[in-house]
Amino acid sequence: MKLDINTINKIAKLARIRLSEEEAKDLLKDMNSILDWVEQLNEVNTDSVEPLANISSSILPQRKDEAKDINSADEILKNSPDKLEGYFAVPKVVE
Amino acid sequence: MSNLIKGKEQEWETVIGLEIHAQVKSNSKLFSSSSSTFGSKPNSQVSLVDAAMPGMLPVINKYCIEQAIKTGIGLNAKINNYSVFDRKNYFYADLPQGYQISQYKHPIVGEGKVTIDFKDGSSKDIRIVRLHLEQDAGKSIHDQNPTKTYVDLNRSGVALMEIVSEPDIRSADEAGLYISKIRSILMYLDTCDGNMQEGSLRADVNISVRKLDDKYGTRCEIKNLNSIKFIKQAINYEVKRQIEVLEEGGVIEQNTLLFNTSTGKTRPMRSKEEAHDYRYFPDPDLLPLEIDQEDIDKLKKTITELPDDRKKRYVDDYNLSNYDASVLTADKFVSDYFDNVIKFDKTLKKSSKIVVNWITSELFSLLNENNIEINNSPITPQYLGKLVKLLKEDIISGKIAKDVLVEMFNTKKDPEKIIEQKGLKQVTDTSEIENIVNEVLQENQKMVDQYLSGKDKLLGFFVGQTMKKSKGKANPKILNEILQSKLSKKN
Incomplete structure (x- = not known):
C-alpha cells in the first residue's frame, strides 16, 4: 500500500493539523516507510486465526453505577484560555 | 391503508428509517463516575475522563450494559455475547476526546422488531437493525454571542443507546407511531426516562421517495429531532421537497439536513466535500465486552410486563379493542392508572370501556387544562373507580358524574361525600x-x-x-x- 500526498493532506485536515508543503512531503516518506514495514506481516498466513484483542486474556473491568459528586467546574475550567459563567468559551462554531 | 403520495404525474412512496438516541437511565456516566443528572450547573459534572485529560482511562458502567441488554430484550432482539467499542473520530468543540466511543462492527444488540398499531385495528412490524452503546457529546450554545460558542460538558460521556430501524416506515404517521412505541417500551423497562423535551430521546430521520416497487431513492438525513410533532412536520416537508425536485427532472443529493422548527423547513447542514470520514477503529483503551448467556437469562427474568403483553391482557381480559388497548398502554403511567381504577372494584372489569372513556376524555381534559401529568392526578384511581361504580349503579347520572369529577379534581374529595353533601343522588323514585x-x-x-x-x-x-x-x-x-x-x- 502506498499513500499519496492527497491522502496525507486529507489526514492532516481531519486532524486539524496545518502542514507546510515541505512537511507533507517528509511525512509522506515517513508514513510510507512505516506502512512498508508493517506490511511485512502480510507474509504470515492468518486465514484461520481469530483477531486478538489483547494478550493477557483479561476481561473488561466493570464498575458499579455510583455517581460521585465532584462539582468540577472550577478545576475543569482552570486551563481554559476563555470562559464565561462556568462555560468554556471557544471561537464560534457554525452548526 | 395507502400511504402513496400523489405527485403531478404519478404516485410516490416514502421510505423512512429512524436512528433513535435514547439516554440510558443511570446515576453515573458510561465510562466515568460523574453524575448524569440533567439541568445541573454548567461543567459541574465533568470528571478528568469526561474532559479527556491526558492519561485518563475509561472504565465501563456495569448498569449501563444491563440497561442496554434489557432494552434489547424489550425490542425482541438478539443480544450479542461479544461486542466491541470503537472510536468514531471527528473534530468538534463539545467533543474533548476528539472521538466518540461507540460500537461499530460489533454492537451489543442485533436484529429485533417492534409492532405498531393503527386506528383501524391493523398492525405492522418495524424491523430493528441494531442497538449500540455510545457516549453523548457536550452541549454547545451558539446564540449568546456573535463570535463565541459556549460549551458545557455535563452531558459529555453520558450513556446513549442508539436504536437503528430498517427503512420499513412508509409515512410520517408511521414514524410517529414507531417512536411512540419505542418510547413506551423504554419507559416500561425503565431504561430511559423518555423525556423528549430534555433531549433524553431524540431521532435522526432518513428519508427518500421512490416510484412504487422501484429501488430505494437517494436519501437525506434530518438530524436531531426532539419531538414527535417535529418529526412528522419535518418528514412531510422533506417528502414534498424531494418529490418536487424529482418531478422537475432534478436529482436528490445525499445530504445531512437540519429542521428549522419555526419555519417548518429543512436546510442542508454540511456541504459534501466536508463529508465526515469517521475512521472507526477498536478503542485500544477498552477490551471487548463479553456477556454470559446466564447473565442475559437472569436479566430476562427481571423484566415485568411490556406494552404488548399488557395490550394483549387488555384485549383478552377486558374486551377492549386492539387500538383502544394500544392507546392506553402507550404511556405506562396512564396504563398503571387504568389498572388501579379497575382494581378498585370487581364489577368494574365489565365496565372497562366506560373506565377508558372516563380516563381518556374527562380526566385527560382536566389534566391537560391544568397541565398536570396523570401520575400527579389529584383524583386517585380509587376515587375514579368509585365514581364509575356510582354511575353504573344509577346512583348518579352521567351529567352529574361529570360535575362531581370536576369537584373531585378541585378538592381531592371522595365522590360519595361530594354527592351526599350536595344532595346529587339520582332520583329513581x-x-x-x-x-x-x-x-x-x-x-x-x-x-x-x-x-x-x-x-x-x-x-x-x-x-x-x-x-x-x-x-x-x-x-x-x-x-x-x-x-x-x-x-x-x-x-
Whole structure:
C-alpha cells in the first residue's frame, strides 16, 4: 500500500493539523516507510486465526453505577484560555 | 391503508428509517463516575475522563450494559455475547476526546422488531437493525454571542443507546407511531426516562421517495429531532421537497439536513466535500465486552410486563379493542392508572370501556387544562373507580358524574361525600319524577297540544324541562318512560 500526498493532506485536515508543503512531503516518506514495514506481516498466513484483542486474556473491568459528586467546574475550567459563567468559551462554531 | 403520495404525474412512496438516541437511565456516566443528572450547573459534572485529560482511562458502567441488554430484550432482539467499542473520530468543540466511543462492527444488540398499531385495528412490524452503546457529546450554545460558542460538558460521556430501524416506515404517521412505541417500551423497562423535551430521546430521520416497487431513492438525513410533532412536520416537508425536485427532472443529493422548527423547513447542514470520514477503529483503551448467556437469562427474568403483553391482557381480559388497548398502554403511567381504577372494584372489569372513556376524555381534559401529568392526578384511581361504580349503579347520572369529577379534581374529595353533601343522588323514585312531569306538562299546555298534533321533536323539550326542574337528578331512563306514557295517554 502506498499513500499519496492527497491522502496525507486529507489526514492532516481531519486532524486539524496545518502542514507546510515541505512537511507533507517528509511525512509522506515517513508514513510510507512505516506502512512498508508493517506490511511485512502480510507474509504470515492468518486465514484461520481469530483477531486478538489483547494478550493477557483479561476481561473488561466493570464498575458499579455510583455517581460521585465532584462539582468540577472550577478545576475543569482552570486551563481554559476563555470562559464565561462556568462555560468554556471557544471561537464560534457554525452548526 | 395507502400511504402513496400523489405527485403531478404519478404516485410516490416514502421510505423512512429512524436512528433513535435514547439516554440510558443511570446515576453515573458510561465510562466515568460523574453524575448524569440533567439541568445541573454548567461543567459541574465533568470528571478528568469526561474532559479527556491526558492519561485518563475509561472504565465501563456495569448498569449501563444491563440497561442496554434489557432494552434489547424489550425490542425482541438478539443480544450479542461479544461486542466491541470503537472510536468514531471527528473534530468538534463539545467533543474533548476528539472521538466518540461507540460500537461499530460489533454492537451489543442485533436484529429485533417492534409492532405498531393503527386506528383501524391493523398492525405492522418495524424491523430493528441494531442497538449500540455510545457516549453523548457536550452541549454547545451558539446564540449568546456573535463570535463565541459556549460549551458545557455535563452531558459529555453520558450513556446513549442508539436504536437503528430498517427503512420499513412508509409515512410520517408511521414514524410517529414507531417512536411512540419505542418510547413506551423504554419507559416500561425503565431504561430511559423518555423525556423528549430534555433531549433524553431524540431521532435522526432518513428519508427518500421512490416510484412504487422501484429501488430505494437517494436519501437525506434530518438530524436531531426532539419531538414527535417535529418529526412528522419535518418528514412531510422533506417528502414534498424531494418529490418536487424529482418531478422537475432534478436529482436528490445525499445530504445531512437540519429542521428549522419555526419555519417548518429543512436546510442542508454540511456541504459534501466536508463529508465526515469517521475512521472507526477498536478503542485500544477498552477490551471487548463479553456477556454470559446466564447473565442475559437472569436479566430476562427481571423484566415485568411490556406494552404488548399488557395490550394483549387488555384485549383478552377486558374486551377492549386492539387500538383502544394500544392507546392506553402507550404511556405506562396512564396504563398503571387504568389498572388501579379497575382494581378498585370487581364489577368494574365489565365496565372497562366506560373506565377508558372516563380516563381518556374527562380526566385527560382536566389534566391537560391544568397541565398536570396523570401520575400527579389529584383524583386517585380509587376515587375514579368509585365514581364509575356510582354511575353504573344509577346512583348518579352521567351529567352529574361529570360535575362531581370536576369537584373531585378541585378538592381531592371522595365522590360519595361530594354527592351526599350536595344532595346529587339520582332520583329513581317514580312517583317523585311523575310529579315533576305533571308539573311540566301543565305549565306547557301549548307545547303539549303541538306535540299531540304531530310535532314529535318536542319530546326533547319536555325531557329537558323535567331534567332542569329535578336539577339534573332525575334518572333519564325512568323520566323518558313516564313522559312517553303520559303523553300517549293524552292522545
